[in-house]
Amino acid sequence: MADARFEPGFDEEIRDLESVVRRALRDAGGFDLVMRSEREPQVRTGEVEPLLASLEVLDLVPDAGEKELQAAAAVCRAAGAFALPYPVPERLAGNTLSSSDSAAVALTVIDDRGVGVGGRARVNMGDLPFAWRLVGRSGRVAPATPAADAQARRGGLLGPFVTDLVVGESAPGAPVTLPLALHLQSFALLGMLESALDLTVAHARDRVQFGAPIIQYQAVQHRLADALTALQLFEQQAFYALWSVGRRRAGSLADVVGARVAGLRAADEVLRAGHQLHGATGFCDEAAISWVSRHSQPLRRLPLNRPETERWFTELVLRDGFDGLFPSKVARPPG
Amino acid sequence: MEYEFGAEADALRTRLRRLIEEHVPADFLGAFTDDPRDFEVAQAFCRVLADDGLLTIAWPKEYGGRGGSVWEQTVMREEMWAHHEPRGAQYMGVNWVGPAIMKHGTEEQRARFLPPIAAGEVIWCQGFSEPDAGSDLPALRTTATRAPDGSWRINGQKCWTSYAGMAQWCFLLARTGGTRGRRGITVFLLPVDSPGITIRPIKSMLGPHHLNEMFLDNVAVDDANVLGKVDKGWAVVRDVLAYERVGIPRYARCERLLQLAPEAIADVWADLPESQLTRWATALLETRGVRLLAYKVLQAQTEGHTDPAVVAAYRAAATLLDQNVAEVLMDLLGSAALGPAAPADPGHPAARFAAAVEDHWRYAQAATIASGTIEMQRNLIGRTLARHG
Numbered sequence: 001m002a003d004a005r006f007e008p009g010f011d012e013e014i015r016d017l018e019s020v021v022r023r024a025l026r027d028a029g030g031f032d033l034v035m036r037s038e039r040e041p042q043v044r045t046g047e048v049e050p051l052l053a054s055l056e057v058l059d060l061v062p063d064a065g066e067k068e069l070q071a072a073a074a075v076c077r078a079a080g081a082f083a084l085p086y087p088v089p090e091r092l093a094g095n096t097l098s099s100s101d102s103a104a105v106a107l108t109v110i111d112d113r114g115v116g117v118g119g120r121a122r123v124n125m126g127d128l129p130f131a132w133r134l135v136g137r138s139g140r141v142a143p144a145t146p147a148a149d150a151q152a153r154r155g156g157l158l159g160p161f162v163t164d165l166v167v168g169e170s171a172p173g174a175p176v177t178l179p180l181a182l183h184l185q186s187f188a189l190l191g192m193l194e195s196a197l198d199l200t201v202a203h204a205r206d207r208v209q210f211g212a213p214i215i216q217y218q219a220v221q222h223r224l225a226d227a228l229t230a231l232q233l234f235e236q237q238a239f240y241a242l243w244s245v246g247r248r249r250a251g252s253l254a255d256v257v258g259a260r261v262a263g264l265r266a267a268d269e270v271l272r273a274g275h276q277l278h279g280a281t282g283f284c285d286e287a288a289i290s291w292v293s294r295h296s297q298p299l300r301r302l303p304l305n306r307p308e309t310e311r312w313f314t315e316l317v318l319r320d321g322f323d324g325l326f327p328s329k330v331a332r333p334p335g
Numbered sequence: 336m337e338y339e340f341g342a343e344a345d346a347l348r349t350r351l352r353r354l355i356e357e358h359v360p361a362d363f364l365g366a367f368t369d370d371p372r373d374f375e376v377a378q379a380f381c382r383v384l385a386d387d388g389l390l391t392i393a394w395p396k397e398y399g400g401r402g403g404s405v406w407e408q409t410v411m412r413e414e415m416w417a418h419h420e421p422r423g424a425q426y427m428g429v430n431w432v433g434p435a436i437m438k439h440g441t442e443e444q445r446a447r448f449l450p451p452i453a454a455g456e457v458i459w460c461q462g463f464s465e466p467d468a469g470s471d472l473p474a475l476r477t478t479a480t481r482a483p484d485g486s487w488r489i490n491g492q493k494c495w496t497s498y499a500g501m502a503q504w505c506f507l508l509a510r511t512g513g514t515r516g517r518r519g520i521t522v523f524l525l526p527v528d529s530p531g532i533t534i535r536p537i538k539s540m541l542g543p544h545h546l547n548e549m550f551l552d553n554v555a556v557d558d559a560n561v562l563g564k565v566d567k568g569w570a571v572v573r574d575v576l577a578y579e580r581v582g583i584p585r586y587a588r589c590e591r592l593l594q595l596a597p598e599a600i601a602d603v604w605a606d607l608p609e610s611q612l613t614r615w616a617t618a619l620l621e622t623r624g625v626r627l628l629a630y631k632v633l634q635a636q637t638e639g640h641t642d643p644a645v646v647a648a649y650r651a652a653a654t655l656l657d658q659n660v661a662e663v664l665m666d667l668l669g670s671a672a673l674g675p676a677a678p679a680d681p682g683h684p685a686a687r688f689a690a691a692v693e694d695h696w697r698y699a700q701a702a703t704i705a706s707g708t709i710e711m712q713r714n715l716i717g718r719t720l721a722r723h724g
Contacts, residue, residue: 007337221717229648236627314616322619326594
């Protein structure tokens with residue numbers, strides 16, 4: 001059909017790449033990597049990084065064409081699927097920036113409102129020795145270095161690798177830098193949530209109470225149904241925004257922030273169901289869902305939590321309108 | 336990866352919007368009103384579409400259709416629903432009655448029934464639900480029994496039958512064998528003016544003509560009006576459900592109304608609390624999510640690998656969207672949601688918008704019930720996960 005161009009989801013060769021990366025991560029221990037990472041933080045650069053390097057995925061340059069962007073997103077999703085203790089989205093986003101630094105560049109997004117030179121920003125995995133760059137909501141990019149007391153200020157159980165960085169002098173970034181960096185993180189979140197639902201379904205099929213696997217009970221089925229629905233909606237928003245970034249569409253930032261809104265809503269739905277249906281087992285360190293839940297927190301709180309992300313999205317729509325079947329301009333400045 | 340439909344589908348959308356602008360009044364809210372002019376608008380619009388070859392855009396060329404792609408069909412459904420279904424009751428004829436007759440009908444039935452549907456001249460209603468057979472459709476108890484002369488006699492009661500008061504034909508399910516279950520059900524193509532049929536409107540908040548009861552008292556019909564095989568009507572029902580594909584594109588009207596809001600209520604827009612603006616913007620976002628999920632399902636259907644859990648997830652999300660958007664829009668209206676304050680000019684854009692929102696809210700209450708309740712969708716997802724993980 002001449003007009004049947006519509007094709008959601010990754011291209012076939014990208015799906016193949018994602019399968020290869022997933023298999024390699026599973027063979028290397030899967031969730032065991034994140035389970036060891038807090039006790040042995042060197043797992044991150046000592047095992048995970050060499051593994052990713054051997055797969056040649058750390059060299060992807062996501063602003064070098066749609067295929068590279070898709071490939072980067074696929075790798076982020078695969079990494080998220082095991083809550084991989086390594087800043088994959090940040091490393092790949094960093095490849096879009098030029099640097100004279102000898103260290104690899106890692107780029108993440110911060111809320112730079114009110115953060116000037118010398119200010120602090122919280123960054124997941126910020127303790128790793130990369131040339132850190134921070135892109136703010138403003139689109140400006142600044143270098144960052146560990147705060148002198150960074151080790152002492154490491155996060156708690158819900159953000160074990162969250163570290164304070166000190167922000168340097170910023171300069172305008174390329175238009176694609178902000179949406180791209182933010183969206184690769186959303187693909188990591190997508191992978192995490194897909195795994196969380198898979199783990200929960202598997203547990204509900206195994207766990208027998210009152211003589212039957214609990215997945216046979218309607219109350220459990222409905223909870224899973226709502227989680228699956230939220231996840232499906234996030235997945236569609238994520239792929240649409242990826243396409244939007246790849247095409248450099250004018251509204252791609254709103255699309256990316258919108259996808260993040262869908263992602264944060266799905267995270268609440270999927271992980272709450274995950275904990276509830278795992279029962280007490282879900283809190284225990286032996287259960288993968290516990291690790292996925294804890295390690296999803298930095299992605300869900302940084303750079304902005306759900307209410308702040310919704311507000312950001314609203315501001316963008318009020319400023320630029322919403323691109324849909326009936327696009328219209330909305331004339332009301334925010335605030 | 337591609338999210339454009341292509342030039343043909345885009346051109347169709349433009350053309351449909353032009354036709355709607357020319358032939359459908361700006362305050363049209365569907366054919367189900369007390370104003371007979373609304374019914375006439377819909378009938379006339381169907382003839383316009385038929386003359387342009389657009390009414391049966393989805394039908395195969397051998398039956399006078401255009402063999403339109405799934406994306407052209409999607410554009411058609413989106414534009415019609417977004418603009419309050421200006422085809423009125425006739426959408427059912429082209430969407431699933433015609434295709435069911437193409438597949439299961441005899442040559443005589445095709446020649447008899449398809450041309451009037453394609454010409455926009457006939458209204459069909461669906462005689463499925465009964466007082467004790469809603470979600471559990473195979474529990475239907477309307478019977479068709481053989482009379483001594485070999486013809487059939489139908490007895491029973493149908494309910495919730497939309498369009499029955501304006502239809503000429505009914506696509507009716509009756510039990511010809513057994514007492515319950517999918518076996519023993521037969522499809523009859525029944526003239527609504529047959530002796531023994533009584534139709535009584537059921538007054539409801541959905542507005543006039545939406546819901547009706549149909550009583551069948553020894554209604555005579557012969558074998559020429561049986562669609563498919565006797566006792567094997569469930570095969571036809573299954574196809575009918577498949578023709579409906581993803582059902583009504585509710586997201587299209589939701590998005591249109593949300594997009595209209597800032598201009599329609601410009602007087603109060605600047606004073607809305609931030610929380611309402613956030614609900615409005617995120618509701619717009621949800622329309623996109625549901626729309627994209629519909630497209631995913633359609634794409635999978637064209638490739639023949641549908642996941643029933645994803646289809647059900649779409650249906651659940653679409654109906655919840657309808658209700659959430661209804662609440663968001665009603666809240667945006669404030670007290671105007673309760674009806675126009677006097678003196679009101681019904682032609683004013685704000686009054687038109689308020690009427691459309693009020694209509695949407697009332698209709699949205701049925702979203703999670705009609706065509707399969709949301710509980711059924713959740714059950715389906717749950718069962719699929721239980722089986723396949």
